[in-house]
Amino acid sequence: MDISQTLENSNLVLSNSCLWSNAQIFSLNSLNLVFCLQSLFESYYGYYWVVQAVFLNRILEVVRFPQVMAGIPQAVNVHSTSQMTDNLSRNEIIQWVNHCLNSSYGKVEELCSGAAYCQLVDMLFPGTLLFKKVKFNTKLEHEYINNFKVLQALFKKHGVDKEVPIEKLVKGKFQDNFEFLQWFKRFFDVNYDGHLYDALTARGGEKIIGSGKTPNKSQLDQPRNSISSNAKPVGQKQVVTTLRTSQSGVSGTPTNNNHYSAGDNAEVAILKQQFDQLTLEAEQNKTTIEGLLRERDFYFNKLRSIEIICQENRKVDLTKSIFEILYATEDGFTAPDAEEPEEF
Numbered sequence: 507m508d509i510s511q512t513l514e515n516s517n518l519v520l521s522n523s524c525l526w527s528n529a530q531i532f533s534l535n536s537l538n539l540v541f542c543l544q545s546l547f548e549s550y551y552g553y554y555w556v557v558q559a560v561f562l563n564r565i566l567e568v569v570r571f572p573q574v575m576a577g578i579p580q581a582v583n584v585h586s587t588s589q590m591t592d593n594l595s596r597n598e599i600i601q602w603v604n605h606c607l608n609s610s611y612g613k614v615e616e617l618c619s620g621a622a623y624c625q626l627v628d629m630l631f632p633g634t635l636l637f638k639k640v641k642f643n644t645k646l647e648h649e650y651i652n653n654f655k656v657l658q659a660l661f662k663k664h665g666v667d668k669e670v671p672i673e674k675l676v677k678g679k680f681q682d683n684f685e686f687l688q689w690f691k692r693f694f695d696v697n698y699d700g701h702l703y704d705a706l707t708a709r710g711g712e713k714i715i716g717s718g719k720t721p722n723k724s725q726l727d728q729p730r731n732s733i734s735s736n737a738k739p740v741g742q743k744q745v746v747t748t749l750r751t752s753q754s755g756v757s758g759t760p761t762n763n764n765h766y767s768a769g770d771n772a773e774v775a776i777l778k779q780q781f782d783q784l785t786l787e788a789e790q791n792k793t794t795i796e797g798l799l800r801e802r803d804f805y806f807n808k809l810r811s812i813e814i815i816c817q818e819n820r821k822v823d824l825t826k827s828i829f830e831i832l833y834a835t836e837d838g839f840t841a842p843d844a845e846e847p848e849e850f
Contacts, residue, residue, distance in 0.1 A: 578634075578663060578664065579631055579664060580664055580665035581630070581631075581661075581664045581665055581666045581693070581697050582696045582697050583665070583666060583667050583668070583693075584668075584689065584692050584693040584696055594688075594691065596613075596614050596684060596773075599614070599687060599688070599691060600612070600613070600614060602691070603617070603622055603626075603687075606626060606629060606703075606705060607622060607625055607626070607629075607705040607714060608705050608706045608714075609622065609705075609713075609714035609716060610713075610714060610715060610716040610717075611714070611716040611717070612716050612717030613680075613716075613717060614680055614683050614684045614687060615678045615679070615680055615683055616716050616717065617683055617687060618650060618675050618676055618677070618678040618683055619641070619642075619644060619649075619650050619653055620640075620650055620651075620653030620654040620656070620657055620672075620675065620676075621640050621641065621642045621644075621653050621714070622714070623653075623654075623657050623690060624640045624653060624656050624657050624660065625637075625640070625705060625708070625709060626690070626694060627657065627660045627661075627664070628708060629698070629703045629705065630664075630694065630697050630698055631660075631664060632701070632703065632708075634660060634663065634664070635656075635660065637708070637709050637710065639652075639656050640653055640656055640709075641653060642709065642712055642714050643712075643713075643714065643715050647676050650675075650676040651672055651676055654670050654672040654675060654676065655672070657670055658670045658672070666693070668689070668693070670686075671686065680773070680776070809832065812828065812832070813832055816828050816829055816832070
């Protein structure tokens with residue numbers, strides 16, 4: 507059977523299969539569906555990789571079909587932050603969150619409650635969030651977990667295949683939360699269509715209390731595309747031009763960056779501490795490895811000496827038994843080249 511005939515048959519099977527028309531298909535999870543469809547093509551062997559491309563798109567259609575038919579908008583998935591249009595510092599990305607939500611977060615770690623992400627998804631898909639399920643000003647870890655479960659449910663509802671690392675995020679560690687926030691910013695940029703959104707009104711006037719400052723009214727009244735760190739509408743190119751001027755810059759005096767020095771110094775101190783710890787562990791591992799190598803050589807040389815003695819007395823029955831033990835191997839093991847034994 508040639509490839510074209512195989513492809514034709516694959517489409518025919520998918521179109522006429524009881525799997526496709528049976529309403530119970532919507533109760534199958536995507537993994538079970540893949541296995542079901544895969545079983546239909548096991549007989550094609552050599553053409554399986556070609557056929558796979560044909561039905562994978564159909565799989566996605568089936569999995570998302572209930573949401574699409576219900577009028578639920580489906581998100582564009584993002585799997586990497588390597589194509590981020592903005593290289594934002596932690597201060598800039600927190601400023602972006604505060605601008606979107608009229609909040610007062612001061613540190614990336616404060617987003618470990620998960621509440622901000624829930625409302626940012628509601629900003630992408632207005633009306634999707636049931637706000638009474640989200641605790642915006644909680645300090646309790648079990649409520650953080652509940653917020654992130656709400657977020658994961660929203661992801662599933664809108665076809666987002668990102669798995670939220672809840673256990674890591676709720677611990678409030680900077681690196682874990684910053685990496686997730688970077689991914690979310692990219693995801694937001696790809697899916698935001700530029701519509702207006704009143705975050706404070708949407709959550710019933712509840713203020714989000716953090717360690718930072720709430721944006722003033724003039725900042726909130728600015729068009730969102732006036733800040734280079736904000737999202738671009740879907741389907742449009744975003745060109746970011748940043749113009750930094752200061753009075754001191756005109757006269758040639760260096761710009762004062764003390765505004766960021768405290769936070770940056772703290773981050774540097776943490777990174778230095780982590781570096782010192784890793785260096786210490788590396789030295790300890792090196793010492794351990796050197797000791798193991800010496801021990802290995804010690805016992806290998808002993809066995810080599812025994813081997814030489816046995817070679818000189820091959821006719822002795824005991825020697826034959828020793829040889830069987832010495833030359834026995836295991837899968838994946840390669841005997842080293844013979845060397846002269848060292849003196850002990």
